[in-house]
Amino acid sequence: MAMAEQRNDKSGKGPQGPRERRGWLSRIAPGVRNLVTKRETPENLWVKCPDTGEMIYRSDLEAALWVTPSGHHMRISAEQRLRYTFDEGEYEKLEAPKGVVDDPLKFPDTKPYMERLKSARKASGAQDALSSGFGAIEGQPCIVSVQDFSFMGGSLSVGVGEAFIKAAQEAVKRDVPFVIFTAAGGARMQEGTLALMQMARTTLALNEVKAAGLPYIVVLTDPTTGGVSASYAMLGDIHLAEPNAMVAFAGRRVIEQTIRETLPPGFQRAEFLVERGQIDRVVTRGEMRSTLGSILKTLMMGREASKAA
Template identity: 75%
Template sequence: MAMAEQRNDKPGRAPNTERRRGWLSRIAPGVRGLTKKDTPENLWVKDPDSGEMLYRPDLEAALWVTPSGNHMRIGTKLRLDYTFDDGRYERIATPVVVDDPLKFPDTIPYPDRLASARKATGEQDSMAIGYGEILGQPAIVVVQDFTFMGGSLGVAAGETFVKAAQEAVKRGCPFVIFTASGGARMQEGTLSLMQMARTTLALNEVKAAGLPYVVVLTDPTTGGVSASYAMLGDVHLAEPNATIGFSGRRVIEQTIRETLPPTFQKSEFLVERGMVDQVVERKDLPEKLSSILKTLMMGRERLPPAA
């Protein structure tokens, strides 16, 4: 019994209220020490430009634009929330398509990749549709989510785009898209390439109805997307420093055997060459879009929303 009492008296063995209180409460009486449970794991976010650690609530308040001006990539929900008045909008259901039409062989089965992307983003595919008002101007808005398999264009995204175009015609309102993509989805082969033509034909219906189609290019917009609907807008806006192009920078440099300027394929570079009309900061996009849409819709009778 005595030996047991000796062991318990050793440092670290006996219950020690002071140790359990933690170092913070010892140097600042009355202040409760923080535990790992109290601190969110994602409280700090690294600035992609400077490497500085940014306080997440501050970054959220700045619409995910860093102090250095980097417009960080955001998902579907945030984009729709930032675009529509007071974050109020109607989500329009996207068409249901076959997940793996070609039974594509891969290191990870294509259905498993889709399941993983759906779980991570909460979306069915890389495109989603919302209907609401942008500073009072009704509009159909499509958002491409780069976190969903690189925003790649496949059959599901193509069907979603076509449906959005049809909804714009039915509701008699403008069509706006926020593009973010690495190009066509290789797991769907030729079927994904066909979406370039299908989306172009759908846009013909929008333009035949005399409705505006406005494109907002975000980082990155590349590949088959930039070779189709991303460059067919009546007006092209872009977020600052977004990468916009068809082929990758290294591929072009190896082909022409020249070193490209650092600003090549950036928003500002494309404005100088007439491919983009204006670079607009994220916080100013709703006001700019509303102004453009109201101007382009001037003189048109406003149709009541579809049931």
Template identity: 55%
Template sequence: MNWISDVVPPRIKTLFKRETPENLWIKCPDTGQMVFHKDVEANAWVIPGSDHHLHISSTQRLKLMFDEQTWLDVALPRVPDDPLKFRDSKRYSDRLKEARTKTGLQDAFKIGFGRIEGQPIVIAVQDVAFITGSLGTSAGEAFIRGAQTAIEKKSPYVVFAAGGGARMQEGILSLMQMPRTTIAVRMLREARLPYIVVLTNPTTGGITASYAMLGDVHLAEPGALIGFAGPRVIEQTIREKLPEGFQRSEYLRDHGMVDMVVHRRDMKATVARLCRLLMKLPPRQIETTEPAPAEAA
């Protein structure tokens, strides 16, 4: 062993090593720019320079939306974890355990009841970190419970949709969630309650083919991928080059499938305004500190 080369350099490195967090900087997926983590967090998890909207967890989403970052979690029903005893490269039950450990969620949906600018609202968020936010029996039951809660509370139902479609490990049972969630949307219509969908990146497959495209109003975050099949599959099928920005939120807005593309920092105010309009509530009263006008003599 060479004492000078093998022992001294590691000792020196340890002596002068700085303890720095691993996530101090975030790399922009679009430009490759390195951005300070705190700056991204302060900008609602949007890269300041490129305006790239990063994926955020369901808890982060609810914190951005609800007043004072407080809400009540809606208890979600439990369903059998692995009804088909499915296995590919690993057991489906093991995949579920890994996803639950990683995210702290029972399944892809997290639902909260709270206030946005003083209005009671139920918000359901799909978390792409949980098996790509895919739609299975548990996610379908969660969506329905969120709709039922909105009906009980007589409040709007806002859904942040995201995911890669139906969960293949549950086969036909996952596909059955498409008509079931459609019936839940119908229940909201019969109760004359607003149903607002916010399409985030990505929203594809059976999610797009069901509740994600049944809203009274469809909002989308900038640059979100929205569609049924992916652009590569479509190109291979029709053997033609797709237009620039095809299946992105701005393209869908220009072609009538999305009502508005809303920046994440403006989402809370936009949803609150839409809910007031659809619930036929009076405009929000903005408090001012200006002195009252003097009475005429």
């Protein structure tokens, strides 16, 4: 019986049931364990590079403007883009146009359109997929608009169309250039023909900018497709693009199935389009502000001289 009890003691069990197993630190100094607590690690401390799979420390990625060591330009929010573009990250935010009907067609798919809108607005803090600001790039005042792909794929809606028109009109009113960073999956299907009508409306707004003799610069980011690429994304005086940005109307698979041919490598990527004259230059994110500043100053030089005369 004594031997059985001894065996129970060695196995960690006694007459009263299982004994608590404690580490040596707790046994020597019982109060120390309460002082040494496990540090909580944020879930988003590391970010995976989509190209290489490399895990990158988030603060390093932020310092690199969300460009990975492999050169992959990750998608960023409209607010980040505006800060990176304007001098010192400072700008005057243009308020979203009022009076836009949110759900003109009362459209439901797997869930009501209004629920999708509310979710996107809560996540982004913006009214719709296009945000705009007024500030300076390398000292040159201008209006900058940015499409946020995280807001329902940056899709072109009535709200986006109204915001674009307001930004264009502000450029004319303030007599400054208009710059846009595009990123979209096309027109917003939940608004049907009303979304498609924005292609014509935004083009007419650009006519006012060009009639005023003001530059309109387009920066194509990944991805720019559909009705956006078929309208204001391809009407710039100069077209820049981020590295490897997808710029297209229809997807590669759809085109291959339609023409029954295999498309060449890199088809619909920024570098491919530069070689064929559709885009003027590919510019890295770190060089974008200085490049835009140089272009805007050059294009506005004659205008400033004529105003002085």
